Amino acid sequence: MTGDATSPSLPELLARDHRRLDDLFGRFLAAVGANDLMFVARAMRDFDTALRRHTELEEEHLFPAWPGEKLTPAPGEGDRERLFRELRLEHVQIREVSGMMARLLDEGNDVAGARALAGNLARRWDAHTKREEDKAYPLLSELLDPAGEAAIRDALSGWGLCSPPDPRVRS
Numbered sequence: 001m002t003g004d005a006t007s008p009s010l011p012e013l014l015a016r017d018h019r020r021l022d023d024l025f026g027r028f029l030a031a032v033g034a035n036d037l038m039f040v041a042r043a044m045r046d047f048d049t050a051l052r053r054h055t056e057l058e059e060e061h062l063f064p065a066w067p068g069e070k071l072t073p074a075p076g077e078g079d080r081e082r083l084f085r086e087l088r089l090e091h092v093q094i095r096e097v098s099g100m101m102a103r104l105l106d107e108g109n110d111v112a113g114a115r116a117l118a119g120n121l122a123r124r125w126d127a128h129t130k131r132e133e134d135k136a137y138p139l140l141s142e143l144l145d146p147a148g149e150a151a152i153r154d155a156l157s158g159w160g161l162c163s164p165p166d167p168r169v170r171s
Helices: 010-033 037-060 080-109 111-143 147-159
Strands: none
Touching: 010 037, 010 111, 010 147, 037 080, 037 111, 080 111, 111 147
16 A cells, blocks of 8 residues: 555545445434524535545446456456445445435435435444445555556545544544
8 A cells, every 4th residue: 555654544545434434424414403494404514525535436446347348247256346346236225225315406305305314324334334444444455556546546645535633623
């Protein structure tokens, strides 16, 4: 992995981005709980946009599909290939639920409909991030080339994730 000795590891940076997304989704939930109708749709859009950027970054650099590969099992698929294919499939599912919630709010201000989907999204997201952090991210050192890591670090840096966390701020 590239990066100097003082910079966080790539798995740590990606996990930080998961926590950032957790926070964005939490803002949506808080706005729903407070019945803050002015902020609910914006909070969901913020989460949905960040989620799409995060998953696209992972799919481009960490879990790329082979050309022509579908989300169905390939003959002779190994454990690692299966894990990555399943993570890509989970990305699709999570983006679909998030996108539905954003559309419900943007097109019809349907807070009740978005709230009804929130538990589904939260369960999928929590299980997915745990699986990535526990099973996929430990494999990065053997998979990622320096150019791929640099591209991920550049993107995450643009999102403010490459600097060390402020010790005064609780996660």
